[in-house]
Amino acid sequence: MKIKRLDMFQIITSPAVIFVFLLFILMLSVYLYNALPAFFREGLDVYFKNTWQASEIPSKEYYGLAAAIWGTLYSSIIGVLIALPISVAYSIFVVDYAPKKLKNVFIIISDMMAGLPTIIYGIWGAFILVPFLQKYIMIPLYKNLSFIPIFSYPPTTGYSYFSAGVLLGIMITPFASAIIREAYQMVPFTYREAAISLGLTRYEATKILLGYIKPAIVSGMILAFGRSVGETVAVSLVIGNSFNLSVSLFAPGYTISSLIANQFGNAYIYRHMLPVLYAGGLALFIIGLIVNLIGIYLLRRWQKNVRI
Amino acid sequence: MSGYKIRKGKDIVFIIVITILTFLGILPLFHIIATVFINGIPIIANKGISFLTNTLSNGGIGPAIVGTFILIFLSSLIGLPVALLVGIYAYEYPESKIGRATKTLLQIMLEFPTILVGVFVMSMIAIPMETYSAIAGAFALAIILMPYVAVYTQEAMREILFTYREASFGLGLSRVKVIFRILVPLSKRGILTGVLIGLAKVAGETAPLLFTVGGLYESYPTSIMKPVGAIPLLIYTLVQSPSKADHMMAWGASLILLLIFLLIFIPIRLKLKEVRL
Amino acid sequence: MREYAIETKDLKIYYGKKKVIKGINLRIPKNTIFAIMGPSGCGKSTLLRSFNRLLELNKDAKIEGEVLIFGKNIYGENVDPISIRREVGMVFQYPNPFPHLTIYDNIAIGLKLNNLVKSKEEMDKRVRWALEKASLWDEVKDRLHEYPASLSGGQKQRLVIARALALKPKILLMDEPTANIDPVGTKNIEKLLFELKKDYTIVLVTHEPAQAARTSDYVAFLYLGKLIEVGPTKYIFEKPKNELTEKYLTGSLV
Numbered sequence: 001m002k003i004k005r006l007d008m009f010q011i012i013t014s015p016a017v018i019f020v021f022l023l024f025i026l027m028l029s030v031y032l033y034n035a036l037p038a039f040f041r042e043g044l045d046v047y048f049k050n051t052w053q054a055s056e057i058p059s060k061e062y063y064g065l066a067a068a069i070w071g072t073l074y075s076s077i078i079g080v081l082i083a084l085p086i087s088v089a090y091s092i093f094v095v096d097y098a099p100k101k102l103k104n105v106f107i108i109i110s111d112m113m114a115g116l117p118t119i120i121y122g123i124w125g126a127f128i129l130v131p132f133l134q135k136y137i138m139i140p141l142y143k144n145l146s147f148i149p150i151f152s153y154p155p156t157t158g159y160s161y162f163s164a165g166v167l168l169g170i171m172i173t174p175f176a177s178a179i180i181r182e183a184y185q186m187v188p189f190t191y192r193e194a195a196i197s198l199g200l201t202r203y204e205a206t207k208i209l210l211g212y213i214k215p216a217i218v219s220g221m222i223l224a225f226g227r228s229v230g231e232t233v234a235v236s237l238v239i240g241n242s243f244n245l246s247v248s249l250f251a252p253g254y255t256i257s258s259l260i261a262n263q264f265g266n267a268y269i270y271r272h273m274l275p276v277l278y279a280g281g282l283a284l285f286i287i288g289l290i291v292n293l294i295g296i297y298l299l300r301r302w303q304k305n306v307r308i
Numbered sequence: 309m310s311g312y313k314i315r316k317g318k319d320i321v322f323i324i325v326i327t328i329l330t331f332l333g334i335l336p337l338f339h340i341i342a343t344v345f346i347n348g349i350p351i352i353a354n355k356g357i358s359f360l361t362n363t364l365s366n367g368g369i370g371p372a373i374v375g376t377f378i379l380i381f382l383s384s385l386i387g388l389p390v391a392l393l394v395g396i397y398a399y400e401y402p403e404s405k406i407g408r409a410t411k412t413l414l415q416i417m418l419e420f421p422t423i424l425v426g427v428f429v430m431s432m433i434a435i436p437m438e439t440y441s442a443i444a445g446a447f448a449l450a451i452i453l454m455p456y457v458a459v460y461t462q463e464a465m466r467e468i469l470f471t472y473r474e475a476s477f478g479l480g481l482s483r484v485k486v487i488f489r490i491l492v493p494l495s496k497r498g499i500l501t502g503v504l505i506g507l508a509k510v511a512g513e514t515a516p517l518l519f520t521v522g523g524l525y526e527s528y529p530t531s532i533m534k535p536v537g538a539i540p541l542l543i544y545t546l547v548q549s550p551s552k553a554d555h556m557m558a559w560g561a562s563l564i565l566l567l568i569f570l571l572i573f574i575p576i577r578l579k580l581k582e583v584r585l
Numbered sequence: 586m587r588e589y590a591i592e593t594k595d596l597k598i599y600y601g602k603k604k605v606i607k608g609i610n611l612r613i614p615k616n617t618i619f620a621i622m623g624p625s626g627c628g629k630s631t632l633l634r635s636f637n638r639l640l641e642l643n644k645d646a647k648i649e650g651e652v653l654i655f656g657k658n659i660y661g662e663n664v665d666p667i668s669i670r671r672e673v674g675m676v677f678q679y680p681n682p683f684p685h686l687t688i689y690d691n692i693a694i695g696l697k698l699n700n701l702v703k704s705k706e707e708m709d710k711r712v713r714w715a716l717e718k719a720s721l722w723d724e725v726k727d728r729l730h731e732y733p734a735s736l737s738g739g740q741k742q743r744l745v746i747a748r749a750l751a752l753k754p755k756i757l758l759m760d761e762p763t764a765n766i767d768p769v770g771t772k773n774i775e776k777l778l779f780e781l782k783k784d785y786t787i788v789l790v791t792h793e794p795a796q797a798a799r800t801s802d803y804v805a806f807l808y809l810g811k812l813i814e815v816g817p818t819k820y821i822f823e824k825p826k827n828e829l830t831e832k833y834l835t836g837s838l839v
């Protein structure tokens with residue numbers, strides 16, 4: 001009798017759950033399936049070569065995603081580097097220093113930034129942030145330090161890895177800080193008491209507490225990285241959409257997502273472009289999947305170890 | 309004693325740095341909102357209500373607004389039932405292997421690149437249908453909406469005190485009745501919040517619409533099987549155009565989008581304790 | 586053979602590997618107030634929940650032995666735990682009327698979802714009957730469509746009693762029902778119990794021996810999962826046979 005009742009609930013809810021799992025697997029399969037022609041034609045070179053020769057003559061077509069993959073990783077790394085100090089500082093500020101009434105205000109602001117439509121970040125990035133960065137940061141740096149490789153590309157338009165990285169950093173900060181703030185808040189009060197009772201300054205005490213939540217910070221940044229590799233519209237409006245493979249911050253580039261956004265529309269004209277774009281999508285899929293799984297795993301493991 | 313002074317000095321520097329970084333962190337939001345208002349208001353003030361009702365060549369974004377609402381409505385229809393069921397399942401079986409795998413899958417889908425969802429739906433729906441359509445866009449948005457609502461539903465139900473569970477079962481009711489007729493209604497506030505937050509999010513999404521809805525700005529939509537426009541998509545198109553006039557339209561549309569977002573987001577957020585996007 | 590309302594035969598309850606109730610034989614006569622007392626953590630609440638199979642909400646709980654409700658083993662082969670719970674109602678330690686339902690609906694919901702009532706008139710009658718039985722009708726008759734939040738603790742608890750009574754159970758299980766109620770509310774509820782025992786069998790788990798002394802006909806003393814002593818209240822309180830019982834009653838047992 002008990003088994004019969006249980007079945008009713010599972011009968012109603014399981015299909016939805018199974019559907020979602022199947023959907024996910026279907027998505028992965030679609031990318032795999034559609035990318036196969038590219039693998040057959042070019043092999044794994046499709047990921048490692050930087051070239052994009054679209055042509056009316058199919059046999060002349062040759063594509064490589066290296067630039068896009070590089071751009072994705074590079075811009076996201078810049079984003080994470082920017083987001084790290086800010087989200088840590090933000091969390092410390094909100095938990096330790098913000099007056100009680102304002103705490104919630106800061107959290108709401110952070111949540112708003114997390115939920116703000118990315119196209120708004122995009123338009124602001126394209127019309128406001130890029131000119132600003134170009135004028136006040138990129139050009140001065142280029143003028144004076146162009147002998148250093150990362151500053152060596154002339155910032156003619158401002159659309160670059162750097163701009164994309166900064167914009168991404170701004171966009172993923174609220175996300176990372178939510179994770180870090182939660183972890184920081186969860187530090188058992190006894191640790192704080194102990195640190196202060198030892199006569200440590202705020203700075204020293206905070207350093208210790210940060211050490212305590214280091215795994216959470218790491219997971220937070222990994223998950224933020226996972227977020228930022230998937231970002232499309234905002235990045236595509238500020239990165240310049242060029243096939244470069246450069247370490248220079250001010251060079252324009254591509255990310256996988258902005259490449260897809262840009263090229264998919266006319267991919268139908270050419271015979272062999274489409275599978276390559278799917279191959280890019282597949283790479284993005286897998287990068288995102290692995291990064292997020294690692295981040296989730298580390299975070300959960302830390303949470304389990306910390307909760308008594 | 310000078311050692312102490314150095315430590316104290318470091319402390320002060322620390323606090324200053326923290327404060328500066330924090331304000332650097334929130335500055336963009338204010339700057340963005342301010343910029344959108346400053347650039348958007350002149351356009352709207354100039355054209356007045358016609359900005360909201362006219363078609364694009366007449367200087368309005370009416371079809372885009374309608375398109376956005378159609379998409380929100382359709383994607384809710386498609387995505388909410390699945391989301392609720394998945395969320396309820398995750399609530400009821402938190403420990404089982406499938407339950408935990410479900411939670412992990414939801415977390416992954418929460419952060420899944422939305423462009424990939426769009427291309428997927430394009431290949432599954434738009435291409436077989438041989439046309440862009442509202443329904444394709446709605447499916448893409450539904451896939452993105454689903455994990456948000458599922459996670460919020462699960463969290464809202466997790467907050468229910470165990471004693472209410474006991475009381476419900478104590479009335480001699482089956483699990484189905486206890487959950488769907490008592491516990492879900494009991495958490496309807498939290499669930500509703502999740503739904504609204506999810507909708508606010510998908511209303512602002514662009515990438516999933518790129519290859520699914522096609523865009524429709526010169527006339528109002530008449531069929532969900534045909535292309536439709538959306539505000540974020542319109543902005544994206546306008547920003548990339550070389551024309552200054554188009555850029556101004558983009559700012560105006562951004563202001564409208566921002567207002568829609570704020571109007572949904574702020575009231576909910578003020579009512580709720582903690583929100584994780 | 587006299588039929589008891591509840592009878593347990595060598596009842597053992599485990600939480601995982603831990604044995605929480607260690608072989609209990611209890612006989613609860615009909616239409617009495619039967620108190621179960623003991624220090625916290627001794628398993629009273631667990632024992633109580635084995636009487637209406639609410640224990641199963643906890644996945645780690647395991648039961649051995651028999652629990653007979655009016656002669657029928659509720660852990661038998663083909664027994665449906667859900668129908669048991671309609672026969673054996675429960676009142677909880679924290680007054681827990683459903684906050685999202687009106688006073689009226691709190692009582693109506695059990696009736697509606699169990700399909701016990703066919704028409705609106707019948708529902709109105711049943712709701713009123715249940716509230717009268719719980720001595721709450723006069724206080725809420727004009728605000729049936731308000732929410733329980735506007736009630737006092739004692740009133741909330743009587744609402745919970747009414748909610749349970751509406752299903753017309755034969756037995757009422759009460760898990761420390763006045764633990765979170767003010768003294769006036771407590772007195773009202775204890776008074777109510779005397780009324781109710783005419784029609785129901787009441788099993789009252791209490792943290793306060795004095796309450797058992799005030800209200801019950803029989804009392805059982807439970808300690809660390811074992812039944813130490815049981816009998817008519819007068820005898821247990823005046824001349825306990827077991828040393829542990831005496832220690833508990835004089836307050837030298839925690």
